[in-house]
Structure formats: structure tokens, C-alpha cells
Amino acid sequence: MALDRLKQVAGHAAGTMGPPHPLDPLSEAEIEAAVAIVRKEYANLHFNAVALWEPRKTDMFAWLADPKNAPRPHRVADVVAIGKGSKVFDGVVDLTEGKIVSWKITQGVQPLITxxxxxxxxxxxxxxxxxxxxxxxxxxxxxxxxxxxxxxxxxxxxxxxxxxxxxxxxxxxxxxxxxxxxxxxxxxxxxxxxxxxxxxxxxxxxxxxxxxxxxxxxxxxxxxxxxEGGFRNDLKPINITQPEGVSFKMDGRVLSWQNWKVHIGFNYREGIVLNNITFNDKGTERPVFWRLSLAEMVVPYGNPEHPHQRKHAFDLGEYGGGYMTNSLSLGCDCKGAIHYMDAAFVNRAGAAETIKNAICIHEEDAGILFKHSDFRDNSCTVTRARKLIVSHIFTAANYEYCVYWIFHQDGTIQLEIKLTGILNTYAMNEGEDTHGWGTEVYPGVNAHNHQHLFCLRVDPNIDGPNNTVFQVDAARGPGEVGSAENKYGNAFYAAKKKLSTAGEGMCDYNGETSRTWEMANTNKINPYSKKPVTYKLVSREVPTLLPKEGGLVWKRAGFARHAVHVTKYSDDQIHPAGRHVPQTSGEPSQGLPMWIAQNPSASIDNTDVVLWHTFGITHFPSPEDFPVMPAEPMTLLLRPRNFFTKNPCLDVPPSYCSVPSGVKQGGALVDQLSRLAFDDEKKSCCK
Amino acid sequence: MALDRLKQVAGHAAGTMGPPHPLDPLSEAEIEAAVAIVRKEYANLHFNAVALWEPRKTDMFAWLADPKNAPRPHRVADVVAIGKGSKVFDGVVDLTEGKIVSWKITQGVQPLITxxxxxxxxxxxxxxxxxxxxxxxxxxxxxxxxxxxxxxxxxxxxxxxxxxxxxxxxxxxxxxxxxxxxxxxxxxxxxxxxxxxxxxxxxxxxxxxxxxxxxxxxxxxxxxxxxEGGFRNDLKPINITQPEGVSFKMDGRVLSWQNWKVHIGFNYREGIVLNNITFNDKGTERPVFWRLSLAEMVVPYGNPEHPHQRKHAFDLGEYGGGYMTNSLSLGCDCKGAIHYMDAAFVNRAGAAETIKNAICIHEEDAGILFKHSDFRDNSCTVTRARKLIVSHIFTAANYEYCVYWIFHQDGTIQLEIKLTGILNTYAMNEGEDTHGWGTEVYPGVNAHNHQHLFCLRVDPNIDGPNNTVFQVDAARGPGEVGSAENKYGNAFYAAKKKLSTAGEGMCDYNGETSRTWEMANTNKINPYSKKPVTYKLVSREVPTLLPKEGGLVWKRAGFARHAVHVTKYSDDQIHPAGRHVPQTSGEPSQGLPMWIAQNPSASIDNTDVVLWHTFGITHFPSPEDFPVMPAEPMTLLLRPRNFFTKNPCLDVPPSYCSVPSGVKQGGALVDQLSRLAFDDEKKSCCK
Ligand SMILES: [Co+2]
Ligand SMILES: [Co+2]
Known part of the structure; x- marks a missing residue:
């Protein structure tokens, strides 16, 4: 590491490396520089966090719009340190200027546990x-x-x-x-x-x-x-290779792939942070999301016996999804052609430490992108899909969370989370009644019911920062069966409700109406549909927070009371359960409920807004989850609707295309390696 | 084809091929034999369907239990033919005995359209x-x-x-x-x-x-x-190969893979039919499902203007998911090492015709199967997953439906459906108001709102045919916050309701409670959890049928009124909207509503039952769906719960395994071909 740092410093000195992107995580050198600046003035501290203090959005927008003339945002460190007697210090250190901007003791809080x-x-x-x-x-x-x-x-x-x-x-x-x-x-x-x-x-x-x-x-x-008899020996290898290399490019931490461009950040709390996501629509780089992250989570357990009520880990706010992230291995965690990125953190002593291969970036074949055959003439087009996955895995004591941010060629962004690892367990006597609060997954092992609730923070930037959120329900049309307006009863439509104020922006899920939420730019209308350009949140694993209103978890995990909250953007509102989560009583509730209560009538109509979405699963354990749990997936989509004027991936080369007049094209991307399972002869489709 | 048939007949004559499995679809020779038997007695017919008349379940169970002594079920053809004047004939032909078993004119019905x-x-x-x-x-x-x-x-x-x-x-x-x-x-x-x-x-x-x-x-x-500027040229190939061959075996149409065994059928209506699905649990072949299929679907459109109410295709019952199935191509529709199966049908003239490559069977890498690291010593196990996919694609006029039956190593069966193809469209004038019943996806093109509702037929056989279905809701425990029994309000549990009669077996979806349905064998108790062995239906895309009660679609598509129906098993109840669907008025409602109404108090408790599940999506079109739609996925799971005593795939060879005492193992299945994206050097995890 010392060598790496020397190289880095030397690189900057020789001008062979540009300055970091303003959203890049702090480098090892920057972390240690921040620590040194603090140490000049304060002693006897151990460091809890030294991470990028993200530039204010207005500064970032100004710089991105005119990088030559607008001031380049400073490199600034957000510092949390702990002194004797559980004293907590919150500080901000400007690395560009080499000075402390602010430093204070914060009373009555506890920073996360490293x-x-x-x-x-x-x-x-x-x-x-x-x-x-x-x-x-x-x-x-x-x-x-x-x-x-x-x-x-x-x-x-x-x-x-x-x-x-x-x-x-x-x-x-x-x-x-x-x-x-x-x-x-x-x-x-x-x-x-x-x-x-x-x-x-x-x-x-x-x-x-x-x-x-x-x-x-x-x-x-x-x-x-x-x-017990050994491993099964009937699995034949599957090899995945990209002999001509990958289809994405990295410019520092800015990834370009299939019209997408995204800055890949990482911090100790949220893990992967995706910033400034744009989609190149026929030559125009259209902003889509300013920032996407998993901002918080809570895992409440359902056994009311003391002291199990304390089991409700906020894995991000209380431990850090970045701090707990795994160093990934080629061929094991990741298969194919992989680009890794490391993650640098401070340790207690104030030195920088790096988790190698913290982030995995790779492509996968994604089956059929689109297909149509015409029944009358057998003309056919079939095009295969590719997806790009930015992922990390973190271990929260017993559990593993695998987080996959997936980009699709059609403009969709998918978040998939897989749960694996081991159930949290508690002792039970033979014949003891679990009272339904848990399951005996092995003799003497009681695995308590629990929920895994994640809070996705979406900072939309749908053709610009001024956006509006609509709640959308599938609804039956008016008019009874037999009436002139709805004679056969088949009328239905998308009922849209504009969320106008932060108070109105608290929404629950409704599976019956296939409820979705649309983030729209009402200033920009699709020329064909005459509807605002939109990204739609499609999320179907949205359980209610089961701990009761007024109870401990309900108070502490305010973000989980509703499926969706919408707030007016504020630079300082990143953590929906508060900046320092451990040992919060929930009185008053930190984070989202506090921000909204401060001004429930704040307009969220056609302004810079943030959508917070709580989703997850309720887990009633069973013996097949033990002693290690087969990965259980959950997923959600952010889909363009009325954003493009047509399918934006029509120009992906087809595997096969024939038209009624007889012309056949395609096949450039058909691999010549697919084979029949029980036949030596290769039979390609593209005769 | 003639040559294939000769070979087949010759094979039987020479004894080099065994007799077909009783559940195998009719061969070309059998189809033509059935037609010949009918023709001996009836003339001037065109043939609508000649397909396997499936053996009665009791006969099949008897034969499977004792194939040497029990009578082998006859090969029987189910025949539908049409004569002049729209006369419809339903017949049954015993091919083993070479005779017509039944033949009748059925009044007031119309068979599907080929x-x-x-x-x-x-x-x-x-x-x-x-x-x-x-x-x-x-x-x-x-x-x-x-x-x-x-x-x-x-x-x-x-x-x-x-x-x-x-x-x-x-x-x-x-x-x-x-x-x-x-x-x-x-x-x-x-x-x-x-x-x-x-x-x-x-x-x-x-x-x-x-x-x-x-x-x-x-x-x-x-x-x-x-x-318009040509195809993008920045996609590099991804190659997927299995140099040592595939991990599954075929014995006729019986597939074995990773403890699974399943017979793969196919018919003109449902397409793929999976029969006699078992899982080898440490040497014991445990039955799981007797039969799985997509049994029906309906696509109601939401524009109430005449005659659009007629747009509500029952794609399976009115056209046939098998009849419309695509002949698949290696490298285009399917990638990797593929086993194809053909599908033989009758044509109008009574000759057999075969769709080559109708069914695709292949394996895919499926990411991480399970992983755990211990934070205190970095001991770690990571094991990669494999899945096996049995799929077909059918084209229903404008739309393509891609149907993937996916088997997982952990005992889960997943059904994934991808929608692609082209929106059904209607004309609109410039400036015309769509009234919210559709979207102008291109100038002059009105794509009407619609639902895609599928009916999954599940014939459970969870350790035997006598099963019971429970509706399960995540529920808060009793006791207010502050009470002795629930002081912190965190108690929650799985509330289970037994469905005892067919009348009670009609259930709606509830997203708020993460509602699931469990198919249990209450006669067999998991020794650890003391709960019945179970498979759980986890399905989250479950919209309400939007056409109104009493209206045309509601009457015709009775199966779509509820998310789940449970009926007592009957050999003849396969088609939930009726055997002949076109031109049914819905008065009375055919299929499920009729069967249940015949005996609503019929016990479905601890007996042979069938669970019918309606799921799908509501589709409000947008311009990005046009002129061809990027594939939109939906999925559901059938998961073992309390079925095994532990994770059933612990013996899948790990990619990497290290234990606290220092021993490292694994790596046998780590491909040596994974590479860093921007680095020539290979770095394997298994140093
Ligand atoms: Co869990
Ligand atoms: Co559709």
C-alpha cells in the first residue's frame, strides 16, 4: 500500500494522472492527508470514518455544465472520530485547501460500529x-x-x-x-x-x-x-469468455456502456453509489438519475421476548455496507471478464486500508432482447440482450447481502439483491414452543422470523433535476356493465395521482392495483404520447413494516413506515434513519420522518426531489435455509416510460433478421460456439 | 419427415427403440395412425387436433409403482375434427387397440383456431x-x-x-x-x-x-x-461453452439433472407440460409435482368502444401455445450447449407435421448459490449455482411469449415469462383523445391498455398426492405496544389459513401481507421444524382482473377472477376456461367456476388437489414498446419449505472453501478462463 501511495503521489506530481473526479471516493493518500490535518489540532482520537464529503449539487451541476470555467469542487473529507468517554466528533476537512472547515463534538449520538x-x-x-x-x-x-x-x-x-x-x-x-x-x-x-x-x-x-x-x-x-458422502460429481463446467474483450470502457470511475454513462462511487455506509447516470439518445446525453444508492436497511426480528426486540440491525447505518464489503475473487464470486475496483477506508488508527476487488463490473448475456416472427411469411427478427452488472457483496455478521446494479440496453436499471449466508439463531430447549415467532431449523436451533427491509434512495434527474412523482394505480373505468360508456365492462386505465407535497409523498404499496410510482419531468412531453418523460419504479416485493406503530423499530426505522416517501432535495439528506444510527431511541424519529415533519407542505411538484423506496422480504425461516442459505433473490426495476420515442435498442445487431421480401441479415453476433448437447455437429441458425 | 417416420416404425419393429413413455406426446406415426382409424369410419373432416389423451392418474400411478406387473397405459389419441357446417366432433381413439373409443358431435362449441x-x-x-x-x-x-x-x-x-x-x-x-x-x-x-x-x-x-x-x-x-445510421458496433462477443458436455441426461423425454427428474411433455394447447417431477433427497426420489403447465391465459384490452371488447385473446385455449410455438435457432434463441426436442402435430388434412426445435433445454450459470465469510477469521465458502431451463417461445399474432421453466439446485422451480413482439395497435386521428384507454405510441397509432393474465396449473404431489393448501399472510402479533406480551411491538408471525373446501379455495392476492400459498402434505412432518412438508408459491405479479364483474371477459375468463383456486383433482379438468374456448359466451362460465359451483363444499383437505394460479401484468403501453418491444419479464417461484431437513445443495462443489483451522478446499469447478477485463494476467481465486 505504501508503494501504491507513492505511485499515486508521484503520478499526480508528474501530471500523468489527472485530478480525481469530484465524486471519486477519497484515495488512500487523501484519507491519510485528512487524518494528518485533523491530528495537527486534535489528539487521542480513533477514527470512525474519513470519506468523501460529496460536493454540493449546485456546485457539481455548474462544474459539469462548464468544466473549463466553473470552479472545480474541492476535495473535502467528512470525518467522524471518537475520543475517550464516547465523545463523538464530526468534522469537515477541505483537502484542496488543506484545512479544517468545521469540527464539533456531537452530543447524544453514537457513530456506526466498525x-x-x-x-x-x-x-x-x-x-x-x-x-x-x-x-x-x-x-x-x-x-x-x-x-x-x-x-x-x-x-x-x-x-x-x-x-x-x-x-x-x-x-x-x-x-x-x-x-x-x-x-x-x-x-x-x-x-x-x-x-x-x-x-x-x-x-x-x-x-x-x-x-x-x-x-x-x-x-x-x-x-x-x-x-457425508462427498461432493456431487455430475456438474460439467460452463465457460464464459470474451475473447475480444469487454464492451464497456472506464475513464477513471466513469463507466460507458451501451449508451449508458455512470460514475461509480463507493462509501463506507451505502457501498456502491451511482452518480450522474445518463443515456445517450441518438447523440444526446440525457440525464436520468443524479444519484442511486441503497441508503439504509433494517432487519427487525419478530420474537417479542426480551431482549430480542434489540435484534433489528440497521446494517448500513449501524455497520456500513462499504465497511463490511467482501474482497471478491475471479471465477468464484465473479465469472467471465471482470473489472474490479478497490475501496479505501480509514482504520481506527487513522491509516488508510484498502479492500481489494470491492466492486465487480462485468457483462452477461441476458437472453432475448426482442423477437418477432410474422406468422404469414415466417419473416423474423431475433436480437439477444446484454446486461452490465455493477456489484458488491457485504457480510453483516451471519448474513451475506449481494447487491447487483444492472443496466439494460433498453434503458432499464434493475436492482437485484440476493440474500445468502446464515440465519441468526437462538437457543431452544427440546420440545420448547416457538409460539410461532420462529422455526426450529435444527435440533436446539430457533431461527426467529424477520424482515429484510432496504431503503433505495433515488435522486431522479429525468431530463433535468425538476421532477414530479405520480402514484399510478391500474383502475377500472367508470360505467356499470351494460351502460353506454362501458357496455361490456372492459374499460380500464392508469389512474395517476400527483404527489404535490412532502406530506402527500408518503405512500403505501398496493399489490392489487399493481401500484407503481412515476418520476416525471412535466416540463418535457413525449412528442408521440403527449405524456411527460418518465422513469417508473416497478417493485413488487414491498411488505409492510410488521413491528407496530409506536413500537421501538417503528420509531427508529421511520423510513420503513411507507413504501415510498418523496422529499425536496437537500444536500444533507442522505441517510433516512439519520447520520448516526446506533443507540437512537427513535424519539424523535431521525431522518425521513423528521425532515418531512419540518415542513410537510413543502412542494415536491416540479422541483428537485428525492424518492425513497422501502422494499424487501419477510423471512419465515425453514430448515432448508440452514446451515447456510441458498441465495434468495429480490428485484426491482426503474423503467423508461414515455422517455424515448421508440425502443432505444433497435440498433443492437440482430442474431437473425429476415424480411418478407426475402432479405436476410444479422448473425454478426451469433457465437459460432453454441452446440447441440448430444451431437458433435454445429448447427448455426444463420445458414 | 417421411424418412423419420420410416426410421421410427423400423426402430419399433427391430426392437431398438422401447415403447414410448405413456406421457410422451403422440409421434408423427401415432398421429397419422389415429387419423387413419378415424377416416375408416368418418369422411369429409378436417382435423383440428390429434394429441395425447393423457392416461388417467390412477392408471399412471399404478404403472409407475410397478411397471413390470401393472398394465401399461394404452396410447390413446384425443381427436377434434370439424365437418361442414361448423360441426364439431370430439373423439377418443385407442391406438394400442386400434379402435375408436368414443366419437360424438359436440353442439354449441367451437374448437380453437389453428x-x-x-x-x-x-x-x-x-x-x-x-x-x-x-x-x-x-x-x-x-x-x-x-x-x-x-x-x-x-x-x-x-x-x-x-x-x-x-x-x-x-x-x-x-x-x-x-x-x-x-x-x-x-x-x-x-x-x-x-x-x-x-x-x-x-x-x-x-x-x-x-x-x-x-x-x-x-x-x-x-x-x-x-x-438510420446502422447497428452499434461496440458489443463484443460473449461465448458460453461446455467443453465436457452438459450436466443433464435424457432417457427418452425423462430429464435428469442435479437430483431432479422430470418428464417433458408438449401439447398443442399448453405447450410444455412437466410431469412426475421428483427430487432425489439423499437417495430417496421424493415426488414434488405431478404436473405443471401454463393451462390458459387471457389478454383483455381496456378500450370500451365497440368492437374492442372482443379483443381479449385466450392465446392457449383459442389458438394453442403449442401450435404457435417457434422453431428455435442455435446461437439466436438459445446460447450454449442446447438440447432440442421437436413437436409433432396434425394438420387440417390429417397429416402429421413437425416443428423442429420446439423445446430448448440448456444449463446456465446462475451466479452465487450460497456464500458465507466469518468476519473474525475470514474463513469463507462460496459456491456457484447452476440452473436448468426448459423453454419454448410462441407467437400469438403480434406478441411473442417466451416461457422458461427453470429448475434450481436448491429445490426451487421457477416459471419465468418474457413478453416481447409487437403491441396490438388501432388507428387514431391526429389530435384524437385516447380517453386514457390507450397511448399514442407513434403518430396515428393507438396502443390500447391491456392485461396479460396467465393461469398456471399446479398439480402438487408433495411426498404423495394427498395435499392441503394453506393461505399464508405475514401478520402482526397480538398485544399492543407496551403490553407484557408485546412490549416493544415487534412480534410477528406467519398466519396460516387452511383452505378446506373448493368454495374456500378461491383466494385473492394481498401484496401488503406478502401473501403466499403453501401446498403441504400434512401427513408428513419435518422432523426439525415439526411443520408439514411443503412447497410454497411465491408470486408477486398478481394484478386483479380489471374487466368488471358480470362483464364479457369476467364471464368468459372465470379463472382470472381470483389469484388462486383450489379444486379436487379430476382427470378431465385441465382447461380452466373450458375445453373449447372460442365463442363461449361465459353463460354459464366454463371451466373453473363451473367445476367449483358443481360442488363448492367438496373437500380439498388432505386429498388430491390442483392449485390454479392466475398471475401476469397490466400493460399501459408507451412509445418505447414500439415498433418492437424489449422483453418484459415476470416470474414466480415454487419453493421447498420444511420439505428438506437442510439446504439440499450443500454438496455442490464449492468454488472456494477455507475453514478457521486453515484448511482450504474447492476450486474444482472454478473455470480457469475468467479474466480481468483490462489486464492480460489471469488471477484465479484459488491460489
Ligand atoms: Co433472512
Ligand atoms: Co402487452
Missing amino acids: MEDLQIVEGIVRRDPKVIEQCGIIGIPPEDMDKVYCDPWTIGYDERFGTSIRLQQALMYYRPHIDDCQYTYPLDFCPVFNADTHEVIHIDVPKVRRPVSKAPPNNYHAAAIEA | MEDLQIVEGIVRRDPKVIEQCGIIGIPPEDMDKVYCDPWTIGYDERFGTSIRLQQALMYYRPHIDDCQYTYPLDFCPVFNADTHEVIHIDVPKVRRPVSKAPPNNYHAAAIEA
């Missing part, structure tokens, strides 16, 4: 006499304390301890053997850890004790599979 | 003086009648003409040039065609006339794209 913060806990818990005592009670002798593990979570919020002390709760497990999966052996008690003093300050012990399970291990690692 | 039936209409319409007159009125001179085209549809139902005469409606179009897309030039009138006498018997003419459009063509064929 991986380093987590790593500290296990060793301390193992040595704590009260923990050793509890282990003894459930059957683990003191000499086996090296077999005791914990997943330290933020405490969420516990009214007994409040917000002023930085706390973690330690979800306890046991491994009979070092290679055993600890989630098969959950322990029944839960220590509370003071992250300032590094002490266990409390242990929550259930009334009914649950001795550690004596069930045999339930492992998924290779040795366990070998012992 | 491709040959359709082909007859256009020439007659072009020569009809009244049609020529109407063309003149809207600006097409008599000498241009060769530029006039029609898509002949069944008439659906028109109360003015009833059911006794076999009718088609001719949706009229114009092509300025033979290679122009006619859907850009819809004509405003609609002839009604008598398929018995081959005459135009009526023309529906709108009050307001719409002269043929003078807009320039809007084509997507290669010449048009070349004229």
Missing part, C-alpha cells in the same frame, strides 16, 4: 468472569471458553442504558470444534459491552435457561460434506 | 368487395389491396353472431411496402369472417372514420436500422 470495533469484543467477553459463570450454568466449563464466540452487534437501543455510552450487545455462540458452524450452538444469554471502557457491564439472562445443545454439528464446509 | 385456419382469411378478405370499399373510404385504392393485411383472431364472443357458426374477426393493417411493419398502419374497421363458408359476413365500422396513416414507416428490420 469491523475493528467488533473484533475487540470477543476476546474481552471470553475472559469476563460473569460470562464464564453464565457459560458454566448452561454447560460450558471454564476451560472451554476458547470455544465461546460472539457476534457483537450494536445494542440498537436499550432504554436502560440510553445513548451516551457506546455499547454493543454480544450474541453468544459455541463451537465444539474450531471449524464448526457456531450458529448451530447459540447460547441463551446476552452480555452488554461498553465500547469505551471495554467492559461487560450487564448480562441479559432469560428466565428459562437453555443448556448448550448437544446435537451433532451441522456444517457445510468441505470436510463435513466429504464425511 | 395457424392454417388463420392463414386462409387474409386472401379472402383482400378480395371482398365490402372490404375493398371500406379501404377506399379510408384512402387505400383498390389497386393497393395487396398491401392490406389482417391478423385473424377468433371473434371471442359477439352476441350478434352467437356460437353456432365458426367465426373470426380480422384486425386490419396496411403495409406501404412489403417489408414495412403493418402495426404502424392499423385500419379502423373490422371484418367478421365465416370460417365455414369462407365469407366476410359483416364489417364493424366505427362512427368516426380514421384515414390510413401517412406517417413514415417505423421499422425495426435491418435495412431500416442501416438507413
